[in-house]
Every structure is written in C-alpha cells, then in structure tokens.
Amino acid sequence: MLTFEQKQQIIESFDELERKDISLKRVNYHLKTSLYEKTLVVEKLHPNGNGYVFVGDLPQYKELADTRHLVNIRDFSEGELRDVLEAAITYLTEEEEPEPQLEETWTNRHGDELTLRHDNPDYGVYHGDNVEELFGTYETAKAYLLEEGFRLKK
Template identity: 65%
Template sequence: MLTFEQKQAVIESFPELTKKEISMKRVNYHFKDSLYEKTIVVEKLHPNGNGFVFVGDLLRYENEANDKGLVNIRDYDEQQLREIIEDAIQYLAEEQEAEEPIVEIWRNREGDKLELAFEQRSWNIYHGENLEEAFGTYESAKEYLLEEGFRKKN
C-alpha cells in the first residue's frame, strides 16, 4: 500500500488536477476541464491512505465502484492508481457521443451470429436486437465470445 505522501506524489503528477484541502487533513483533487458537473477525480484522500477515485459508470470498475461511482484506492499500488486516475480524467473529458462506433461480427460453428459493439464506454454483445452481455473491456468481451465458441469474422 502506498503512503499518503506517495499517493499525493502520483496524483500531483497529473498537471490537469488541482488540489483542494478539506476537513480532517483530507484533500480532494479536481479536474477543472470536466465536461460534466462532476469535477472531483480524487475524493477525500486521507493521511491514513484511504481515498476514492470517481469512475462513474465505467464498466471496467463495476465490481469495485460503489453506487456513487467511487472506487476505494486504499490498497492500490502506483500503477493501479495511475491507471484509475487516467480513466477518471478521460471519463470526465470525453463526450460519450464523440466515440467512434466499432462493430464486429462473431459466428459459431452452427452459424449463429453475434454482434460486438463498442457503445457509450462499454463493449456490448447483441443477438439480433437483444443485448446479451456488456463488458468494460474488449478483452473481457472477446474472452467471453471465445469461451462460447464464437470466432471473429472479417
């Protein structure tokens, strides 16, 4: 686990974040260029090492985030902390509609067809018009499709 000072050093290596001290020796880090009302990326970083990063509804963090879209970073190492902060900044800096649509067709031996589409920050698998599964990363969606016997068709 990184110390409070080590976490601060990692966070402060992101020049787009601004530090704001709050109560009980805790600090928040704001992203002023956020396209949304939410500007706090790192919330309530405490000298005991506890703190949170806002990831909203990014599926990559669906198993870690609470109902407010916050992930506890108490036990994060430096690489994990950098990655989650980069993801949070990107999340607040990009308009969802600006993402390029990506669609792939996958088939199994029986000829069944599934569509893998990147939409609104998630990888969705469709059978016809029906959503079958949603994943936070391409790798997770690909692994699922391969396990189910599907292969990508060009």
C-alpha cells in the same frame, strides 16, 4: 500500500487535477477541464492512505465501485492508481459518442404506415405523431411490427 505522501505525489503528477484541502487533513482533487458538472476525481484522500476515485460507469471498475461510482484506492499500487486516474480523467473529458439516430417507415398491405424511431433509451412505434407502443430494444419493436403485418418500407 502506498503512503499518503506517495499517493499525493502520484495524483499531483496529473497537471489537470487541482488540489483542495478539506477537513481532518484530507484532500480532494478536482478536474478543471471536466466537460460535466462532476469535477471531483479524488475524494477524501486521508493521511491513513484511504481515499476514493470517481470512475462513473466505466466497465473495468464496475465490480469495485460503490453506489456513488467511487472506488477505494487504499490498497492500490502505483500502477493501479495511475490507471484509475487516467481512466477517470478520460471519462470526464471526452464527449460521449452520440447514438446513431434510427427512424424507419413500416407499411402493411393496406398502405398504413408506422414509424419506428429510437427515442433514447426506448424504441417507439408511432402513427403520425402519436405513440402506439414503446419497446426496450429494436428487436422487440421489430417483432411487434412483423406480428402486426408490417414490413420495412424500401
């Protein structure tokens, strides 16, 4: 296990992190360049070696993270600590890729038209401006339209 001082040295090697001393000789580290309201990357680093790093919803830390999206770094090696810090910094400084917008027009044999639109996170089927149905996936929305006799307009 790394000592408090070793963890501090590793964390402080990341120039973008700013140290803030808090109570009971604990230390927080904030990310000055965060694109989000969340700036706290290292929380409550304690002289006993305990501390937490914010990992958001990064899939590689899902099993380790608590409900606040923090992982305990008490038993992390130098490599593990550097990896989690790099991942956290990247997570907070890179903009999310926008999901591609989907809007399709579907028609039936009578000439009626419905619009299938991705309204994150749902897929809505619209008649004009009115919502007909909402679905959790594109596949279920498409199946509904096909069952109702609609086909994708070409």
